[in-house]
Amino acid sequence: MGNDGNPSCKRPYELGKRLEQMGRTKAAVLSAARQQLEAGGMREFSMESLAKASGVTRQTIHNLFGTRTGVLETLFDVIARDGGMERMRDVMTAPDAGDMLDGFIEVFATFWSRNRLLLKRIHGIAAIDPEFGKAIEARNQRRQMAATRVIEGLGDRAPGQRPEKIACLTALTSFEFFDALAESFGNVEAAQKQLPGLIRRALLKD
Amino acid sequence: MGNDGNPSCKRPYELGKRLEQMGRTKAAVLSAARQQLEAGGMREFSMESLAKASGVTRQTIHNLFGTRTGVLETLFDVIARDGGMERMRDVMTAPDAGDMLDGFIEVFATFWSRNRLLLKRIHGIAAIDPEFGKAIEARNQRRQMAATRVIEGLGDRAPGQRPEKIACLTALTSFEFFDALAESFGNVEAAQKQLPGLIRRALLKD
DNA sequence: ATATTAGATTTACATATTGTCAAATGTAAT
DNA sequence: ATTACATTTGACAATATGTAAATCTAATAT
Numbered sequence: 001m002g003n004d005g006n007p008s009c010k011r012p013y014e015l016g017k018r019l020e021q022m023g024r025t026k027a028a029v030l031s032a033a034r035q036q037l038e039a040g041g042m043r044e045f046s047m048e049s050l051a052k053a054s055g056v057t058r059q060t061i062h063n064l065f066g067t068r069t070g071v072l073e074t075l076f077d078v079i080a081r082d083g084g085m086e087r088m089r090d091v092m093t094a095p096d097a098g099d100m101l102d103g104f105i106e107v108f109a110t111f112w113s114r115n116r117l118l119l120k121r122i123h124g125i126a127a128i129d130p131e132f133g134k135a136i137e138a139r140n141q142r143r144q145m146a147a148t149r150v151i152e153g154l155g156d157r158a159p160g161q162r163p164e165k166i167a168c169l170t171a172l173t174s175f176e177f178f179d180a181l182a183e184s185f186g187n188v189e190a191a192q193k194q195l196p197g198l199i200r201r202a203l204l205k206d
Numbered sequence: 207m208g209n210d211g212n213p214s215c216k217r218p219y220e221l222g223k224r225l226e227q228m229g230r231t232k233a234a235v236l237s238a239a240r241q242q243l244e245a246g247g248m249r250e251f252s253m254e255s256l257a258k259a260s261g262v263t264r265q266t267i268h269n270l271f272g273t274r275t276g277v278l279e280t281l282f283d284v285i286a287r288d289g290g291m292e293r294m295r296d297v298m299t300a301p302d303a304g305d306m307l308d309g310f311i312e313v314f315a316t317f318w319s320r321n322r323l324l325l326k327r328i329h330g331i332a333a334i335d336p337e338f339g340k341a342i343e344a345r346n347q348r349r350q351m352a353a354t355r356v357i358e359g360l361g362d363r364a365p366g367q368r369p370e371k372i373a374c375l376t377a378l379t380s381f382e383f384f385d386a387l388a389e390s391f392g393n394v395e396a397a398q399k400q401l402p403g404l405i406r407r408a409l410l411k412d
Numbered sequence: 413a414t415a416t417t418a419g420a421t422t423t424a425c426a427t428a429t430t431g432t433c434a435a436a437t438g439t440a441a442t
Numbered sequence: 443a444t445t446a447c448a449t450t451t452g453a454c455a456a457t458a459t460g461t462a463a464a465t466c467t468a469a470t471a472t
Binding site for chain 2: 420
């Protein structure tokens with residue numbers, strides 16, 4: 001934006017209100033994308049229907065997001081940023097290791113349950129599209145790093161099997177497991193309620 | 207096949223050798239499908255490339271499998287049938303409840319690990335295509351029923367929380383969790399090795 | 413052996429979707 | 443009023459799925 005560095009421009013130009021409008025359409029597109037993905041999966045999710053639902057042209061969406069994958073990536077970024085993950089900062093600095101574990105579990109369980117349907121689709125896409133999958137792998141690795149610090153914080157008396165515990169905690173706090181649990185229970189609340197105890201038993205009793 | 211009950215047929219006709227050929231092409235297509243899905247996800251998996259890889263035309267594949275989804279469903283059925291699941295019969299009739307639990311876990315862990323990449327793709331597709339997802343949900347429900355019998359067999363002294371245990375066992379033996387575990391460990395063998403202990407701790411200690 | 417016939421395979425076509433481009437139009441900042 | 447940029451419009455190429463009619467193959471009856 002702006003016209004910095006463009007020698008053909010004869011005077012400066014700030015977008016101002018137009019940027020706001022762009023932001024609104026961008027939000028509208030993302031909202032429509034979310035709705036369509038959740039409702040009907042990838043079948044309903046076409047640039048055409050997206051354009052119609054958000055009241056703009058296909059071309060505009062291309063201008064705003066690049067490609068269809070671009071829409072997905074943006075959507076993924078948005079929910080990751082606005083999903084309560086900022087609480088992780090506090091959690092990871094908790095003085096008590098047990099509190100850290102509990103907070104760790106709770107933050108993820110909340111995030112997963114809040115965005116369950118959408119994340120199901122997005123992770124599904126990641127599973128069938130290796131390239132898109134990298135974006136999600138990166139986040140999983142961050143979760144694994146956090147899990148490492150949690151396990152180290154617990155400081156058990158058998159440090160030899162820490163790697164196993166880290167891997168278990170990482171897998172048990174994955175979206176995939178949470179989703180499977182919610183599926184088996186038939187509702188999200190039960191999964192959210194049972195998860196902490198389940199993980200503590202799996203990890204701590206040895 | 208054959209022409210049974212078709213009034214427009216003027217004389218009996220057995221396919222014989224031609225059926226063998228069909229079987230071979232069918233197998234070739236499925237093999238190519240598996241390879242392409244595992245290697246490059248849905249990007250590589252087109253009717254065109256499938257036809258080229260298996261040495262037939264697109265139309266032949268349509269005749270043999272109906273639609274592209276038909277190929278996937280057949281592939282899913284094939285691995286489900288030839289994946290060692292027949293051992294479940296013996297497992298579920300084991301006299302000792304602990305053996306039943308162990309066998310239950312082991313059969314699924316083996317199946318998941320043997321077909322990991324392919325199942326990752328197939329479950330991914332199920333996640334983004336609600337209609338296709340039903341086929342997999344059906345199998346998950348069968349696993350949940352089996353899990354119910356396993357938990358009931360264990361006959362613990364707190365039958366009030368059986369539903370929770372059933373749901374946990376179902377989720378912990380899901381492909382999604384196994385895959386997440388293998389991902390965190392970095393290899394399948396470790397996941398296979400750790401899973402039984404993890405599940406026993408999560409379930410039994412209370 | 414050979415003509416007949418079911419149905420396997422091919423060829424050609426219709427439809428839908430993504431992505432891109434150029435030019436026209438709209439709109440807010442200067 | 444003029445300029446910069448966003449947005450629309452319309453068209454196009456590339457790619458994919460799925461279908462209909464034409465052609466070929468091989469099993470069978472005579």
